[in-house]
Amino acid sequence: MSTPDPADIFRIEAAELLEQMEQGLLDLEHRLDDRNLVDAVFRALHTLKGSGAMFGFDRLAAFTHHCETAFDRVRKGLAEATPELVSAVLDARDHMRALVEDPTSENTDEENYLLERLQAAVSEAGPAPVLPSVASPAVAESGVPTTWRIRFGLPENTLVNGTNPLSFLDELRAMGECRVVLDRSALPPLEKLDPTALYVTWDVTLTTSKSRADIEDVFLFVMDDMTLDIEELGDSETRPNAAAPAAVIAEPPPMTAVTEPKAERQAPDTSAKPVSDAADPKLRRKVESVRVPAERLDELMDRVGELVIVQSRLQQIAAGSSDIGLRTVSEEMERLCSELRVTMMVLRMVPVATLFDRYRRLVHDLQRDTGKKIELSTDGESTEMDKTVIERLADPLVHLVRNAADHGLEPIEARLAAGKPEAGSIRLSARQTGGEVIISVTDDGRGIDRAKVRAKAEAAGLIQAGATIPDQELLQLIFQPGFSTASSVTNLSGRGVGMDVVKKAIESLHGSIDVASRPGEGSTVSLRIPLTLAIIDGLLVRVGEGHYVIPLPAVEECIEISQEEDLRSRGRAFLSLRDTLVPFIRLRELFATGTKPDRYQKMVVVSTGEERVGLIVDQIIGHHQTVIKSMSKLHDDVTTFSGATILGDGSVALILDVINLVSLGQEQEARLRAIA
Amino acid sequence: MSDLALKTKATLRDMPADDEIEVLTFEIGGETFALEAAIVREILDLLPETIVPGSRPFVNAVINFRGKVIPLADIRVAMGMAAAATTIDSRVVVVELDLDGASSLVGLRTDRVNEVTTLSKASGEPPPRVGLKWPPQFIECLIQREGAFIIFPNLKAIFASKGRASGPD
Numbered sequence: 001m002s003t004p005d006p007a008d009i010f011r012i013e014a015a016e017l018l019e020q021m022e023q024g025l026l027d028l029e030h031r032l033d034d035r036n037l038v039d040a041v042f043r044a045l046h047t048l049k050g051s052g053a054m055f056g057f058d059r060l061a062a063f064t065h066h067c068e069t070a071f072d073r074v075r076k077g078l079a080e081a082t083p084e085l086v087s088a089v090l091d092a093r094d095h096m097r098a099l100v101e102d103p104t105s106e107n108t109d110e111e112n113y114l115l116e117r118l119q120a121a122v123s124e125a126g127p128a129p130v131l132p133s134v135a136s137p138a139v140a141e142s143g144v145p146t147t148w149r150i151r152f153g154l155p156e157n158t159l160v161n162g163t164n165p166l167s168f169l170d171e172l173r174a175m176g177e178c179r180v181v182l183d184r185s186a187l188p189p190l191e192k193l194d195p196t197a198l199y200v201t202w203d204v205t206l207t208t209s210k211s212r213a214d215i216e217d218v219f220l221f222v223m224d225d226m227t228l229d230i231e232e233l234g235d236s237e238t239r240p241n242a243a244a245p246a247a248v249i250a251e252p253p254p255m256t257a258v259t260e261p262k263a264e265r266q267a268p269d270t271s272a273k274p275v276s277d278a279a280d281p282k283l284r285r286k287v288e289s290v291r292v293p294a295e296r297l298d299e300l301m302d303r304v305g306e307l308v309i310v311q312s313r314l315q316q317i318a319a320g321s322s323d324i325g326l327r328t329v330s331e332e333m334e335r336l337c338s339e340l341r342v343t344m345m346v347l348r349m350v351p352v353a354t355l356f357d358r359y360r361r362l363v364h365d366l367q368r369d370t371g372k373k374i375e376l377s378t379d380g381e382s383t384e385m386d387k388t389v390i391e392r393l394a395d396p397l398v399h400l401v402r403n404a405a406d407h408g409l410e411p412i413e414a415r416l417a418a419g420k421p422e423a424g425s426i427r428l429s430a431r432q433t434g435g436e437v438i439i440s441v442t443d444d445g446r447g448i449d450r451a452k453v454r455a456k457a458e459a460a461g462l463i464q465a466g467a468t469i470p471d472q473e474l475l476q477l478i479f480q481p482g483f484s485t486a487s488s489v490t491n492l493s494g495r496g497v498g499m500d501v502v503k504k505a506i507e508s509l510h511g512s513i514d515v516a517s518r519p520g521e522g523s524t525v526s527l528r529i530p531l532t533l534a535i536i537d538g539l540l541v542r543v544g545e546g547h548y549v550i551p552l553p554a555v556e557e558c559i560e561i562s563q564e565e566d567l568r569s570r571g572r573a574f575l576s577l578r579d580t581l582v583p584f585i586r587l588r589e590l591f592a593t594g595t596k597p598d599r600y601q602k603m604v605v606v607s608t609g610e611e612r613v614g615l616i617v618d619q620i621i622g623h624h625q626t627v628i629k630s631m632s633k634l635h636d637d638v639t640t641f642s643g644a645t646i647l648g649d650g651s652v653a654l655i656l657d658v659i660n661l662v663s664l665g666q667e668q669e670a671r672l673r674a675i676a
Numbered sequence: 677m678s679d680l681a682l683k684t685k686a687t688l689r690d691m692p693a694d695d696e697i698e699v700l701t702f703e704i705g706g707e708t709f710a711l712e713a714a715i716v717r718e719i720l721d722l723l724p725e726t727i728v729p730g731s732r733p734f735v736n737a738v739i740n741f742r743g744k745v746i747p748l749a750d751i752r753v754a755m756g757m758a759a760a761a762t763t764i765d766s767r768v769v770v771v772e773l774d775l776d777g778a779s780s781l782v783g784l785r786t787d788r789v790n791e792v793t794t795l796s797k798a799s800g801e802p803p804p805r806v807g808l809k810w811p812p813q814f815i816e817c818l819i820q821r822e823g824a825f826i827i828f829p830n831l832k833a834i835f836a837s838k839g840r841a842s843g844p845d
Contacts, residue, residue, distance in 0.1 A: 306743035546727060591729035632747040633775045634735045634782070634835070638728055644738060644745040652726035652740050 010055040060099040085121035153201035176208030353381035379429035408445035440526040448517040475515040479503035540624040544593025547653040554658040584614030613665030702786040705757040
């Protein structure tokens with residue numbers, strides 16, 4: 001195993017921080033006075049700055065420092081959080097991301113512009129005077145120097161966690177004149193001393209013009225589990241009110257410095273809240289922090305797959321044996337294997353919320369770019385899907401959301417005229433039904449204009465002029481390549497992909513797309529995606545001597561074909577099934593097995609939405625849940641199979657690609673119709 | 677068989693001179709072939725094969741190699757040799773190859789695996805343009821040893837062309 005590049009580790013961490021920052025900012029946009037959100041964003045900025053500097057991302061650290069400084073004014077209550085500020089910090093965040101990706105990029109103009117915007121946002125909005133310069137942070141709040149007595153103790157495991165207490169002392173020293181006394185009273189006798197534990201506490205007398213909040217800031221990141229006692233020593237007048245920290249920092253700074261209540265431990269209720277809030281994201285990070293590269297999960301999956309195969313061999317041997325002990329062990333193994341497999345599946349699952357969260361930013365930007373008011377709501381975020389599937393859904397969904405905002409929702413005036421609320425709604429929802437997850441994007445806009453679609457399709461030669469086609473088919477036309485919406489591509493994603501790319505992406509996930517639309521009321525695009533790419537519920541069939549797996553969700557029914565029917569259907573490729581003609585494919589012929597057909601042929605009717613095709617097989621063996629293995633690149637040209645799987649006896653069965661087989665059946669049907 | 681694989685790994689480290697390479701020699705259709713031992717992962721007895729309908733004859737089957745489904749390639753087809761039935765000596769040599777930028781495992785059908793040995797590449801000759809019954813672009817060099825030729829196939833070219841010799845036959 002090679003050691004990962006430290007810069008890459010930082011990039012992963014930075015991505016998480018930027019994500020937290022973005023979510024925090026987007027929440028803040030709706031709750032401008034929520035101090036917890038302000039703190040969360042500030043923490044993310046601060047950590048990013050620190051780690052950036054540590055890993056040598058100096059430009060990032062410098063830029064982030066300026067943003068942090070500006071944002072700090074909001075945190076201190078010197079400026080108010082405004083939509084302009086949120087938007088400026090969001091843009092700055094994007095720049096930070098660029099700096100994380102490419103630390104060498106020089107874009108001073110951009111930086112200056114962003115910082116100016118930020119500064120404008122914090123100074124316009126705030127009741128406090130304009131910041132003199134971003135480079136000289138927070139000097140504005142200097143007041144009369146006061147002497148403070150600060151006593152702090154850190155938990156015993158501080159050193160183990162990598163926190164250096166001396167850095168706090170250095171920070172305090174930097175604030176002003178400082179006298180540090182070490183309290184060694186808790187130090188155990190030498191033989192009981194654990195060299196990695198921290199036993200000492202500090203007693204610091206500091207004379208500074210900074211406020212209590214500034215001093216508390218030094219300990220911002222360890223506040224949760226430390227003991228901190230800050231007393232004012234100066235001869236200033238005593239005020240009895242044990243003000244909440246938020247209230248204190250909201251007061252004008254010169255006042256804060258002199259009116260701090262004296263020698264009182266913070267009331268438990270005021271100290272408890274920030275602690276729990278600060279602990280929250282930390283806890284969450286602890287949960288998320290087990291990072292495993294997806295490929296290792298895949299490896300584990302392979303091992304589990306092998307184990308299952310070995311187990312089924314054991315089971316066969318045990319079944320033929322009269323040894324009770326062996327049978328018991330085999331049964332135990334079977335149970336453990338199936339549990340292990342389930343656990344393995346769960347490991348790969350993540351909630352859809354991780355996907356949906358990304359679109360809040362997109363909608364935020366869309367509002368700005370389209371001038372429409374958009375409300376994004378989400379539903380069913382806790383639905384879980386395979387991580388790989390979620391990643392591959394991200395881009396298609398961007399497109400669908402963009403499309404809904406661009407084409408679906410009407411401008412404000414048109415909405416009002418139609419008697420709809422001013423703000424258009426886009427709803428992302430996810431729900432699980434059986435082995436599929438349905439993700440839909442719903443808007444309450446104007447709906448798809450059938451006449452326009454038809455006109456465009458006719459112009460593009462996709463359908464014949466005046467041809468009557470079913471509504472669903474007409475709507476599906478928007479996914480045709482060449483059915484471009486190029487006339488109204490916005491600059492948002494810059495990808496400029498058409499809806500056909502969405503369809504391709506979904507089909508590559510073995511999913512399908514449904515469109516529903518009511519003129520004037522809006523449209524819903526639903527993506528039906530299998531829960532996971534790694535496992536499949538299949539129907540195991542035999543054709544000739546080979547075993548094949550047909551994905552179960554696609555199977556509609558299985559029918560036995562009588563010999564007369566079989567004979568009658570020779571030479572044509574249709575079978576009448578409850579008064580509808582179903583085209584069919586004799587897999588034995590398609591696969592050129594060169595074997596004699598079984599006496600009773602079976603037909604498995606598979607479908608993709610509207611289209612059906614019958615697959616004639618020799619034997620239906622039964623239900624088979626299986627781990628999907630991809631086919632080698634050397635078999636790229638074989639389109640009939642979407643993958644392979646390993647059966648209980650260790651042999652390989654191929655998985656039929658239903659979409660391809662159906663289109664093969666349709667072609668066959670079209671050919672025969674042309675002849676007839 | 678796994679002893680052999682272990683041995684190749686162990687001897688790789690003390691590779692002698694630069695032009696000397698560790699190779700695995702094997703036979704296909706009565707000819708001796710050699711592959712760099714470094715790319716050989718394992719030598720397998722014949723396993724149940726699954727024919728992939730519609731695939732090229734060059735890679736017409738897949739096998740289960742330790743839980744992975746890997747393609748089975750037949751150099752015989754690429755070289756235009758006559759097909760032959762498998763024997764008790766038939767083995768599958770699993771090699772790791774770079775296919776379109778991704779490292780992949782591929783099984784090669786062989787009639788018999790001989791030995792791991794050291795060959796001097798300096799004594800290798802490029803394939804003659806005429807008088808060779810195999811497509812010359814599929815052969816990296818021929819190395820003479822004990823009066824016989826050992827063929828060093830150009831796997832990269834064979835797999836890039838997907839087992840089809842281009843140009844006039």
